[in-house]
Every structure is written in C-alpha cells, then in structure tokens.
Amino acid sequence: MYSGVVRSTTSRKVLTLVIIRKGSDILLGMKKRGFGAGKWNGFGGKVEPGETILEAAKRELQEECHLRSDSLREVGLIEFEFKGDPVLEETHVLTSDVFEGEPKETEEMRPQWFSIDNIPYHQMWLGDKYWLPLLIQGEQFKGYFLFEGEEKILNYELKTS
Numbered sequence: 001m002y003s004g005v006v007r008s009t010t011s012r013k014v015l016t017l018v019i020i021r022k023g024s025d026i027l028l029g030m031k032k033r034g035f036g037a038g039k040w041n042g043f044g045g046k047v048e049p050g051e052t053i054l055e056a057a058k059r060e061l062q063e064e065c066h067l068r069s070d071s072l073r074e075v076g077l078i079e080f081e082f083k084g085d086p087v088l089e090e091t092h093v094l095t096s097d098v099f100e101g102e103p104k105e106t107e108e109m110r111p112q113w114f115s116i117d118n119i120p121y122h123q124m125w126l127g128d129k130y131w132l133p134l135l136i137q138g139e140q141f142k143g144y145f146l147f148e149g150e151e152k153i154l155n156y157e158l159k160t161s
C-alpha cells in the first residue's frame with residue numbers, strides 16, 4: 001500500500017477500534033489489563049473467525065463498555081507493526097455518534113468522556129495524535145505505524161482519501 005515501507009511481518013491479525021462521539025466529546029477507555037494496559041484507547045479487539053469487521057466492532061464495544069451501536073461506520077484502516085514482531089496488526093477504525101446505553105466500567109476498560117479539546121494524548125498510543133484528529137475532522141484515512149516497543153515510533157505514513 002505504501003511505496004516507501006518494507007514490512008518484515010509474516011502474518012496478519014485483524015482488529016477493530018471504535019471511537020464513539022457525543023457532541024464535542026469522544027469516549028475513550030482506560031485499558032486495565034493486557035496489551036496497551038495503562039493507556040486510554042478506543043474500544044475493540046481481535047476479529048473472531050466467522051465474524052465480519054462490523055460484527056466484531058459491535059461485540060467488542062458492548063463487551064468492553066456496555067454500549068450498543070447499530071450505526072458504526074468504518075473510517076480508517078491502520079497497519080501497526082512492532083519491530084521484531086512477525087505479526088502485522090490490521091486495525092479497522094470505526095465511529096458513530098448514535099448509540100444506546102450508558103458506558104459502564106468492565107473488567108477490561110474504564111470508560112470516560114473527553115472533550116475533543118482535551119484528549120489525553122500523553123496517556124495514549126503515540127500514533128493516536130496523528131490519526132485521531134483526522135477522525136474528529138470527519139476524514140477517512142489509511143495509515144501505517146512502525147513501533148519499537150510501545151513508546152517509540154520509527155516510521156509512519158498516513159493518507160486521507
């Protein structure tokens with residue numbers, strides 16, 4: 001997809017990432033365990049065998065914060081690579097401002113609304129400050145991020161369409 005990037009990955013994991021919006025707020029969750037613990041992020045996870053991207057996104061949203069949305073739409077596709085890890089994370093980013101329920105803390109995530117003027121980028125994945133503003137502006141985007149560990153980006157590309 002990106003001419004300048006040579007990937008060293010040999011397999012691919014498909015993930016979803018959902019950002020729910022309400023007026024000028026977005027909903028993030030503090031990841032309590034596992035991969036990305038201690039970071040604010042959208043809601044999502046691995047797409048299970050037999051599931052569509054949309055089904056997986058809806059399931060993860062409900063499992064992680066008890067919200068339901070039948071109006072999720074895909075706005076972004078990001079490939080995350082971690083140096084030395086043979087797995088490329090193909091992450092589908094979806095959003096909606098139509099949902100049912102109130103966000104509730106779960107075993108995995110502690111949800112909290114943030115104003116788009118006060119997003120806690122310093123406690124989020126480093127790449128988020130590049131692509132999340134595009135989502136907030138209503139853009140569609142494709143990206144690639146190469147990380148070294150969790151706290152350093154070696155290379156990235158981001159394009160809007």
Ligand SMILES: Nc1ncnc2c1[nH]c(=O)n2[C@H]1C[C@H](O)[C@@H](COP(=O)(O)OP(=O)(O)OP(=O)(O)O)O1
Binds near residue numbers: 015035080091126127
């Ligand atoms: N680099 C980066 N920036 C922003 N967001 C992410 C990454 N890497 C990622 O994996 N993510 C997102 C994509 C997913 O929404 C989550 C990771 O999901 P994970 O918790 O590993 O998947 P689950 O299926 O929920 O895992 P278990 O419940 O099986 O532990 O972060």
